[in-house]
Amino acid sequence: MSGDPSAVRVDAQELRDLAARALTRRGATTEHARIQADHLVAAELRGHPSHGLRRLDVLVARIERGLIDPASQPELQWTAAAALTVDGARGFGPVVAYQAIAALRGRLPETGVAVAALHRTHHLGILAPYMEQLAAVGLVGLMLSSTEGLVHPWGGVGALLGTNPIAIGVPASGGDLAVDMSTGAVSAGKILDYRAKGMTLPDGWAVDAAGHRTTDAAEAAEGAISPFGGAKGYALGLAFGAIVGALTGTALGPDVHGTLDADSEVTKGDVIIAIDPVAFAGSDTRTALGDYFALIRGSGADGSTVTVPGDRARAARDRSCAEGVALSADVWARLHELSEAVDPAVADRNEDPS
Amino acid sequence: MSGDPSAVRVDAQELRDLAARALTRRGATTEHARIQADHLVAAELRGHPSHGLRRLDVLVARIERGLIDPASQPELQWTAAAALTVDGARGFGPVVAYQAIAALRGRLPETGVAVAALHRTHHLGILAPYMEQLAAVGLVGLMLSSTEGLVHPWGGVGALLGTNPIAIGVPASGGDLAVDMSTGAVSAGKILDYRAKGMTLPDGWAVDAAGHRTTDAAEAAEGAISPFGGAKGYALGLAFGAIVGALTGTALGPDVHGTLDADSEVTKGDVIIAIDPVAFAGSDTRTALGDYFALIRGSGADGSTVTVPGDRARAARDRSCAEGVALSADVWARLHELSEAVDPAVADRNEDPS
Numbered sequence A, B: 001m002s003g004d005p006s007a008v009r010v011d012a013q014e015l016r017d018l019a020a021r022a023l024t025r026r027g028a029t030t031e032h033a034r035i036q037a038d039h040l041v042a043a044e045l046r047g048h049p050s051h052g053l054r055r056l057d058v059l060v061a062r063i064e065r066g067l068i069d070p071a072s073q074p075e076l077q078w079t080a081a082a083a084l085t086v087d088g089a090r091g092f093g094p095v096v097a098y099q100a101i102a103a104l105r106g107r108l109p110e111t112g113v114a115v116a117a118l119h120r121t122h123h124l125g126i127l128a129p130y131m132e133q134l135a136a137v138g139l140v141g142l143m144l145s146s147t148e149g150l151v152h153p154w155g156g157v158g159a160l161l162g163t164n165p166i167a168i169g170v171p172a173s174g175g176d177l178a179v180d181m182s183t184g185a186v187s188a189g190k191i192l193d194y195r196a197k198g199m200t201l202p203d204g205w206a207v208d209a210a211g212h213r214t215t216d217a218a219e220a221a222e223g224a225i226s227p228f229g230g231a232k233g234y235a236l237g238l239a240f241g242a243i244v245g246a247l248t249g250t251a252l253g254p255d256v257h258g259t260l261d262a263d264s265e266v267t268k269g270d271v272i273i274a275i276d277p278v279a280f281a282g283s284d285t286r287t288a289l290g291d292y293f294a295l296i297r298g299s300g301a302d303g304s305t306v307t308v309p310g311d312r313a314r315a316a317r318d319r320s321c322a323e324g325v326a327l328s329a330d331v332w333a334r335l336h337e338l339s340e341a342v343d344p345a346v347a348d349r350n351e352d353p354s
Helices: A012-024 A030-045 A053-064 A093-111 A128-136 A188-197 A217-222 A230-248 A277-281 A286-297 A311-323 A329-340 A344-349 B012-024 B030-045 B053-064 B093-111 B128-136 B188-197 B217-222 B230-248 B277-281 B286-297 B311-323 B329-340 B344-349
Strands: A007-010 A075-080 A083-091 A113-121 A140-145 A149-151 A166-170 A177-181 A270-275 A325-328 B007-010 B075-080 B083-091 B113-121 B140-145 B149-151 B166-170 B177-181 B269-275 B325-328
Touching: A007 A012, A007 A329, A012 A030, A012 A053, A012 A325, A012 A329, A030 A053, A030 A093, A030 A311, A030 A325, A053 A329, A075 A093, A075 B093, A075 B277, A083 A093, A083 B277, A093 A113, A093 A128, A093 A270, A093 B075, A113 A230, A113 B113, A113 B277, A128 A140, A128 A166, A128 A177, A140 A230, A140 B230, A166 B230, A177 B230, A188 A217, A230 A270, A230 B140, A230 B166, A230 B177, A230 B230, A230 B277, A230 B286, A270 A277, A277 B075, A277 B083, A277 B113, A277 B230, A286 B230, A325 A329, B007 B012, B007 B329, B012 B030, B012 B053, B012 B325, B012 B329, B030 B053, B030 B093, B030 B128, B030 B311, B030 B325, B053 B329, B075 B093, B083 B093, B093 B113, B093 B128, B093 B269, B113 B230, B128 B140, B128 B166, B128 B177, B140 B230, B188 B217, B230 B269, B269 B277, B325 B329
Parallel strands: A083 A113, B083 B113
Antiparallel strands: A007 A325, A075 A083, A113 A270, A140 A166, A140 A270, A166 A177, B007 B325, B075 B083, B113 B269, B140 B166, B140 B269, B166 B177
């Protein structure tokens, strides 16, 4: 709990407890609430508040409207020796994803590679922790998710592609690699921030409703986000979404719903690939990769810092654990409301954090 | 064979025969020569001459120096139920890759997913045809290769990353998706072209030897290519190379050799992932994906054409098959030289193509 007027610093465990309480009071099992709450806080720890406790509101609203079943059990079925089909049964994303990953890990000694395809599963949240977990035990991971249509095709009009993120984990000595990125040039939230502040967008972030590049945040909010990296980023985002659609049978592009809103069934999908590199290479490549990453980290031009994906999140997490999680005051206040709103009898537990 | 002064149009089969002859005369088996020659022509057909017959010179030189064994048999070993380890035995890339893909396909009915990790394998050439082959039989494919260090880390100095390409295939009615792209902003060949013509580079393509952005092609040639898409493209390129390194145990970054040069052992690696979507989704998603891609193709702003990855290559291939392959005169002349240089007795088969 720190001095910045717009932010507090709060112990991560306190955040986990409050968020879990908000969920158990709405029917989540203790275990499911704990996993979902931990995962929201995991985003805060890594400096990604957009995927953090701010999302609790939508989760709560979706539970209250019967869209999320906070006590459901996912159905995991091995439909082939290395193919796991997962019906999330409208449960919390992290609950389903961690069960799927545990099943994949259990299969790897036999197959070396295993893939899970998830449907009827809610937002997985920040993807990095899943990849970090695989990398920490020496496994390579690759994840794809489909998301709401927000991105325009290269040269095209309309928000026909999701921001379809990719995450990758590769184990290495001295710090595993963990990529977690969307295939949009920028998040929808950032464009809304710019609009709220009356700021001009950098060129290349978005197009207007007619498909023309714009730096006007209000026009962009009516248009679509551009893919990152031009035609190449468009190709990847489309392909990632297509892989998810092909393996999960879930909705495509503008038919994807239920991640951001609080009033429609979740129709997106997720794919998780887990690979044991030792099954192939026969030897542990972590040292060689660690040496290579050290070379990369030491290549800064003019004294600038070069990071390997995962480095920044690791540093943010270390700092958050030592100093507490930096949280905006409104999110902190809302967290208290949500953790108490259902059962007034516990309102007296509310204590001013400042 | 057409009228453009700097180009000829040649029937694809004639090109395949000439290229295969250049290889059989240097010890390649008829079958290996045919596969490698077909794959070079496959790049020409799709309008990617950088991966076409221009590469025959390096292949020939590598055979003559004993670096490529044009009659070797790769060793394929299932090291786990879905994990195929492939020692290419210094053979032609396409020979090894097509054998690996055939083995993966044979395994899919049992496992649903299978992955091949290739080492001691020469340049696979254009990746799209492998993905097209998988997609044509209803399979999803994903390939990664490591390449020579040509790209700088984001914020860093030096050509420490390969252009590490990714290829993806997804089956869809009305035209499969086939991505095939490097993670560099531009190819090394294009920078050399600009230098040769004294042209200024677009900003963002490259940095100089000190890591500063440059539009001077000569400075760029001494520096490094930028990753496509800034920090995100850097993250992906590094991660793709790391996955290849982890699974194949092959060299990393600046230690990768043997794709472009004619004097060092090949030290790169390749990863091929094949997935049967029907093993997961339980139903064929090709129609749904085809409908979605049709929506994308129809989204052109102001009448512009929007393509799904694979569309352009398909159109180029159709045209090349109908009208002949457009080939630069120097490549055409060199193809004749190479197909005749070893055995003068067949020189009389040389006929003027014009």
